Amino acid sequence: MLRVIDVKKYFPVGTRIFGKSRHYLKAVDSISFNAFQGDSIGIVGESGSGKTTLARVILRLIEPTSGEVYFNNINILKLGRREIWKLRPKMQMVFQDPMASLNPRKKIKQILSQVFEIHTNLTRQEILERVIELLEKVGLTPPELFLDRYPHELSGGQRQRICIARAIALNPELLIADEPVSALDVSVRGQIVNLLLDIYEQYRITYIVISHDIALIKNICKNALVMYLGKMVERGEIEKIINEPLHPYTQLLISTIPIPDPEIARKRKRVSVIGDIPSLLNPPRGCYFHPRCPYSMDKCRLEYPPLVEVDDRLVSCYLYS
Amino acid sequence: MFSSSKILEVSNLYVQYLTLQGIVKAVDGVSFSVGWGESFAIVGESGSGKSTLAFSVIRLLPENSRIVNGKILLYPENIDLVKLPEEEMRKIRGRRIGMIFQDPMTFLNPVMRIGDQIAEAIIYHQKCSPTEAKRKAVKLLEKLRIPDASDVVNRYPHQLSGGMKQRVVIAMAISCNPQLLIADEPTTALDVTVQAEVLELLKNLINEYNMSLILVTHDLGIVAEICDRVAIMYAGKIMEIGDVYRLYKNPKHPYTIGLLNAVPTIYKSKNEIAGIKGSPPNLINPPIGCRFHPRCPYVFDKCKIYEPPLIEISKSNYVACWLVG
Amino acid sequence: MSPLVAFVIRRLLQYIPMILVVIVVIFILVRMAPGDPTYILVGEVGDESFVQAARERLGLNKPLHEQFLIYILNVFRGDLGYSYLRSESVSKLIIDRIPATLILVLTAMFISAAVGIIIGTISAARRGILDISLSLLTLFGISIPYFWLGQMILIVFSVYLGLFPLGGMISVGMDYQGINYALDIIYHLTLPALTLAIFNIAFTTKITRGSVLEALTQDYIITARSKGIPERRVIFRHALRNALIPVVTYTGFNTGVLLVGAILTETVFAWPGMGSLLYDSIRLRDYPVVLGIFIYGSIMVIIANLIVDILYGILDPRIRMR
Numbered sequence: 001m002l003r004v005i006d007v008k009k010y011f012p013v014g015t016r017i018f019g020k021s022r023h024y025l026k027a028v029d030s031i032s033f034n035a036f037q038g039d040s041i042g043i044v045g046e047s048g049s050g051k052t053t054l055a056r057v058i059l060r061l062i063e064p065t066s067g068e069v070y071f072n073n074i075n076i077l078k079l080g081r082r083e084i085w086k087l088r089p090k091m092q093m094v095f096q097d098p099m100a101s102l103n104p105r106k107k108i109k110q111i112l113s114q115v116f117e118i119h120t121n122l123t124r125q126e127i128l129e130r131v132i133e134l135l136e137k138v139g140l141t142p143p144e145l146f147l148d149r150y151p152h153e154l155s156g157g158q159r160q161r162i163c164i165a166r167a168i169a170l171n172p173e174l175l176i177a178d179e180p181v182s183a184l185d186v187s188v189r190g191q192i193v194n195l196l197l198d199i200y201e202q203y204r205i206t207y208i209v210i211s212h213d214i215a216l217i218k219n220i221c222k223n224a225l226v227m228y229l230g231k232m233v234e235r236g237e238i239e240k241i242i243n244e245p246l247h248p249y250t251q252l253l254i255s256t257i258p259i260p261d262p263e264i265a266r267k268r269k270r271v272s273v274i275g276d277i278p279s280l281l282n283p284p285r286g287c288y289f290h291p292r293c294p295y296s297m298d299k300c301r302l303e304y305p306p307l308v309e310v311d312d313r314l315v316s317c318y319l320y321s
Numbered sequence: 322m323f324s325s326s327k328i329l330e331v332s333n334l335y336v337q338y339l340t341l342q343g344i345v346k347a348v349d350g351v352s353f354s355v356g357w358g359e360s361f362a363i364v365g366e367s368g369s370g371k372s373t374l375a376f377s378v379i380r381l382l383p384e385n386s387r388i389v390n391g392k393i394l395l396y397p398e399n400i401d402l403v404k405l406p407e408e409e410m411r412k413i414r415g416r417r418i419g420m421i422f423q424d425p426m427t428f429l430n431p432v433m434r435i436g437d438q439i440a441e442a443i444i445y446h447q448k449c450s451p452t453e454a455k456r457k458a459v460k461l462l463e464k465l466r467i468p469d470a471s472d473v474v475n476r477y478p479h480q481l482s483g484g485m486k487q488r489v490v491i492a493m494a495i496s497c498n499p500q501l502l503i504a505d506e507p508t509t510a511l512d513v514t515v516q517a518e519v520l521e522l523l524k525n526l527i528n529e530y531n532m533s534l535i536l537v538t539h540d541l542g543i544v545a546e547i548c549d550r551v552a553i554m555y556a557g558k559i560m561e562i563g564d565v566y567r568l569y570k571n572p573k574h575p576y577t578i579g580l581l582n583a584v585p586t587i588y589k590s591k592n593e594i595a596g597i598k599g600s601p602p603n604l605i606n607p608p609i610g611c612r613f614h615p616r617c618p619y620v621f622d623k624c625k626i627y628e629p630p631l632i633e634i635s636k637s638n639y640v641a642c643w644l645v646g
Numbered sequence: 647m648s649p650l651v652a653f654v655i656r657r658l659l660q661y662i663p664m665i666l667v668v669i670v671v672i673f674i675l676v677r678m679a680p681g682d683p684t685y686i687l688v689g690e691v692g693d694e695s696f697v698q699a700a701r702e703r704l705g706l707n708k709p710l711h712e713q714f715l716i717y718i719l720n721v722f723r724g725d726l727g728y729s730y731l732r733s734e735s736v737s738k739l740i741i742d743r744i745p746a747t748l749i750l751v752l753t754a755m756f757i758s759a760a761v762g763i764i765i766g767t768i769s770a771a772r773r774g775i776l777d778i779s780l781s782l783l784t785l786f787g788i789s790i791p792y793f794w795l796g797q798m799i800l801i802v803f804s805v806y807l808g809l810f811p812l813g814g815m816i817s818v819g820m821d822y823q824g825i826n827y828a829l830d831i832i833y834h835l836t837l838p839a840l841t842l843a844i845f846n847i848a849f850t851t852k853i854t855r856g857s858v859l860e861a862l863t864q865d866y867i868i869t870a871r872s873k874g875i876p877e878r879r880v881i882f883r884h885a886l887r888n889a890l891i892p893v894v895t896y897t898g899f900n901t902g903v904l905l906v907g908a909i910l911t912e913t914v915f916a917w918p919g920m921g922s923l924l925y926d927s928i929r930l931r932d933y934p935v936v937l938g939i940f941i942y943g944s945i946m947v948i949i950a951n952l953i954v955d956i957l958y959g960i961l962d963p964r965i966r967m968r
Binding site: 046047155156157158185186187188189190191192193194212213214215216218219242249252253254255256257258259260261262263265266273274275276277279292 | 366367482483484485512513514515516517518539540541542543545546565566569570576579580581582583584585586587596597598600601616
């Protein structure tokens with residue numbers, strides 16, 4: 001249903017008086033994956049991993065440098081503006097900060113009606129019915145209480161519910177959620193996760209959830225791809241990745257998952273890493289992770305490791321090739 | 322276990338903010354104490370008053386706020402920090418109490434060299450020459466495992482990565498060997514793989530210098546890893562307080578239970594992340610009775626009228642809930 | 647090539663089209679103003695053939711666009727033409743006057759920056775009565791026009807009190823040398839520089855105050871206070887240092903305004919600078935001189951902006967020369 005083939009997004013760096021810039025920031029570098037109808041894929045990565053850029057390319061909110069993205073066998077990177085516009089209702093996105101993605105001067109009713117006004121020919125009354133239905137679906141009950149409110153009058157969790165309602169209004173086939181709970185309070189996160197899971201199970205939407213939190217992905221998704229500095233380092237079933245992470249970076253990520261139990265937490269052996277995430281402007285030679293990797297070998301310093309298949313998974317690390 | 326000798330005691334503290342919408346009762350009658358060498362955590366969500374509490378201790382609250390009532394006693398001299406004149410308070414800040422902030426990006430002065438920012442406190446509190454202070458700054462950075470420390474002191478914050486910047490903030494806080502360190506969400510702004518390292522560093526420093534720590538956070542995982550005691554705050558009040566091991570093993574307050582269940586971990590199967598229904602209240606008109614009652618799954622009539630006091634449930638563990646006692 | 651030099655060259659190249667636009671606009675504006683220099687030259691009652699001859703000599707008989715083309719080409723050859731009235735080259739006329747104007751403008755700039763930054767910072771740091779009275783004074787300073795203020799100052803300090811000279815730059819006929827010469831200039835400079843500075847002091851104060859207040863709300867101020875350093879240091883080392891960028895921007899941006907102010911001030915105080923030359927040339931429709939002064943003025947503003955850009959890099963290490 002969704003095929004992402006060798007997608008790259010390079011941003012030119014530095015301006016010169018004449019000629020093209022010679023340096024590029026490789027935000028997304030050769031990413032490929034497939035998603036079937038009803039699949040749920042988590043993209044895990046920290047800042048600079050390119051996870052958000054990748055999502056925007058898939059929805060063609062930004063233009064990639066190269067690559068192909070097939071959505072129901074249509075290469076969406078080849079479509080014109082009008083065709084993309086027609087496809088929009090089928091591909092929706094939920095952003096990290098619900099406050100920033102809702103128009104502060106519009107009432108909830110207007111925000112949700114707008115979607116129908118643009119993409120359908122329903123009458124005012126029909127639209128209102130749909131909006132009420134949507135509010136119920138995302139757990140904002142009784143809906144009458146929310147129709148005439150403004151975004152700032154809602155709590156963070158309620159605002160994120162509105163964003164989700166707007167995203168699912170036109171029965172999308174693909175829903176991308178970018179850090180959907182990061183901006184929310186801990187006690188509220190669970191509600192939103194459960195809402196996303198409900199919607200997923202009810203409608204069999206194809207999901208892509210982007211997060212820095214691999215534990216969250218584990219709770220929502222079936223498959224995952226782990227990204228580090230624009231590259232995919234591991235891809236496969238989330239259960240397998242969690243139980244036996246192959247790439248040292250994935251191992252590191254898993255060792256950072258909080259354990260709310262002092263006895264286990266203090267006994268846990270941490271993967272010892274040194275240093276911070278390098279700048280994308282000046283990535284290390286060879287494997288991008290080698291300066292922080294506890295298993296780093298000579299080979300790792302020379303050339304970037306290719307993706308190899310291990311145990312139904314793809315991993316790019318010389319430990320496995 | 323550390324109750325014999327306290328370093329700080331907060332009793333019956335009330336802090337309010339004046340806003341256009343009304344008076345926000347951010348901290349509403351909070352008492353706790355911190356022992357020598359103890360790591361004490363204040364856990365809560367946004368708006369719980371946890372940061373206000375921390376900033377009250379070092380008296381760096383915003384201008385629209387005031388401490389309405391209560392005492393903050395610093396031992397061994399028994400100085401009440403609430404009543405201390407600003408001039409005297411300045412001698413406590415940096416020297417007796419150090420502070421680490423959330424976002425190293427915004428809490429470091431962008432136009433001042435790293436070394437100068439660290440040396441400042443040393444020059445003022447230890448009365449040493451700028452060159453001597455700068456040498457100490459280099460030593461501190463080395464202590465915090467910053468590579469090329471003698472070069473880093475001459476750089477500006479934007480030239481360092483997030484984790485490095487947070488180390489600089491830590492170096493500033495401990496530069497005058499304070500006995501008490503307050504850390505407000507010290508790892509929240511960092512990437513997850515960097516968090517672990519900074520946390521480890523902090524833990525080692527606390528042990529090495531035998532500093533007391535007040536850690537303000539929303540992250541129960543961090544607390545489990547480095548703290549001795551914890552206070553769970555909700556809507557300006559302490560809901561549950563006590564020894565970390567006992568509290569995690571046997572949480573009594575429905576809010577604590579909810580929070581612990583809300584942490585996504587890989588040790589549970591899918592669909593088990595429970596949230597707490599509703600959202601935190603507005604503190605201009607907080608709920609009557611128990612402040613958690615509108616979100617509590619076990620609410621009964623009494624909770625809606627009377628506020629539950631903190632009751633001792635086991636040695637040094639207290640909970641404020643009508644379900645208990 | 648050092649990055650700084652590359653930066654300056656790139657900036658200067660960017661300014662060339664701007665100067666062209668300035669020339670076009672000024673050329674049109676000057677010509678749109680009523681009046682004909684030939685009549686001023688030969689007198690209103692002269693013979694019509696005299697007038698014609700004068701026109702031809704000055705090139706004013708050609709169509710306007712042709713005159714413009716000739717002018718532009720000459721400008722790029724570095725030739726700004728000759729004054730109609732003073733029979734001297736425009737460049738020489740202007741260059742002779744530049745030092746006087748520079749002394750006046752730079753002194754006013756220095757006074758206003760120093761005084762404005764200090765008052766603004768104090769005003770921001772201690773709010774209350776002091777702040778309110780300073781703000782009122784500031785408002786007063788911004789509202790007064792130069793020419794009126796200049797005349798008032800002249801009347802009070804020179805005419806009634808006799809403390810300062812009535813005008814000019816040096817005491818005529820004294821032939822001071824060395825230090826006395828400098829002192830004599832300062833003696834003459836005081837009143838015009840103050841007049842020119844007052845408006846700017848007011849504005850710099852206002853901008854510094856706002857900028858320092860803004861800086862004081864930043865997180866790094868909390869960090870600075872958490873170290874227990876004196877509040878004085880928090881304000882001057884941490885807040886003011888960060889607040890200076892808008893102040894420098896304003897000061898650079900304001901060079902043009904100051905030059906205009908200098909015209910009025912120079913006229914009032916008979917200060918022998920570009921301003922009084924411009925005033926006379928406009929009155930007498932001495933087109934080449936007017937245009938020349940505007941071109942030199944634009945170049946001065948551009949240089950000021952360039953200096954501001956370089957200062958940015960010094961003040962804020964995050965801004966790189968790119």
